[in-house]
Amino acid sequence: MILHSEKFVKYSCLVGVHFIIAPHSFIWVYGNLAEYMDSYVSYSGCDGCNDGDTQWTLPLYMACFCPGLFLVDPLVRLMGLKRTGILSMLLINTSLLGSAWAIQVSVVGTIVLQGLVMGMSVSVCVYISYVFIHSWRSKHEALFFASVSCSASLLAMIEDPLITEVVNSGNLQPDTMDGSKMFLSQPEILERVSVAILLLGGINLVLQTLGYLLVRVPSCAGPDPALFCQHHSDTNNQTGYRFAQTEKHHDVDSISTSSNLLDDNKNRSSR
Incomplete structure (x- = not known):
């Protein structure tokens, strides 16, 4: 009976939206990840890895964030709120997990996946998280808006050390200078960069899946x-x-x- 009560469903939804917004931590995690990705692109020796510059990833991500918000209304009218969120989840995690392979083949492909696709898809999931909060009309609505907005940055504080532990557990220092930049060229570090991207994608996938299992649409909101x-x-x-x-x-x-x-x-x- 408790599991089906409106109060339980309401607060499970309000907890779930904190997990839905997990991929937004990318904008804080990327600063740490970019150092290893740049080193991989420059010194892994893979064919096609020098066809672009990874510095365009984050600007493209932020530039695509706003256009992605305009896609929410037509998608929700076509598919419904929760299905639109699940679609964005699939696009986010497919692009992030796919970039673990793309970085071994093409920098441009990695930029498109992590910048263009993720930027637009993450904006959709952020918008949907706020809609879920507002649709329940909790008396602590402002508090939930604030906590959801902060949850991604708090998650990044956990993901950053994990990435460092996976890629550079020995805390090795950059050993190669190219112009004014220092790079990590140690093979034991370069071979783990793709693993770190897979780890980040796996965390997002698990958290978002849990989030969409918890969220429910209130009956008063209609279809x-x-x-x-x-x-x-x-x-x-x-x-x-x-x-x-x-x-x-x-x-x-x-x-x-x-x-x-x-x-x-x-x-x-x-x-």
Whole structure:
């Protein structure tokens, strides 16, 4: 009975959205991962690894984040909220896990997967997380918005040491200089870069799968929670507008009353 109660379902959903947003930790983790990826691209000796520069990955990721938000509304209308989220989960983890192979073949392919595909897909899952929170209309809604926004950066604090432990457990220092940059050319480090990417993708996949198992759409939201949230917001705006108009009329009435009283006082004084 407890598992099916509305309160339990509500809070399981609010916990689940913290796991859904897990891939957004990429923007904090990439700073650590990029050092090893750059070294791999420069010194692994693979064919095709010099066809691009990995420095474009994060800018492309951020540039594609905003356009991805515009895809949510048509996708939700077509597929529903939860299915849209699952689609974004599949794209995120396929692109991240696929980049573990792509980096051995092409830097451009890695940039497209980690920058373009992940940027647009992660923005969809972030948007959907916020829709789930708003659709339940918890009295602690602002607190949940804040905790979900912080959860990705907290996850990055766990993932960063894991990546370092997997790739460079011996804490080896860069041993090769190319121009003004230092690189790690040790073979035992380079061969583990793909493993670190797979680890990152595996963590995201497990957490997001758990998140989508926990989230539920509230019955009051109907078949389309995104539209419900939009309608709820519009209703609040209309209520606020009507309240403002009422206050405006009250102010006008007060001013008119004050003017009439002043006129009466002047007439009495003149008499």
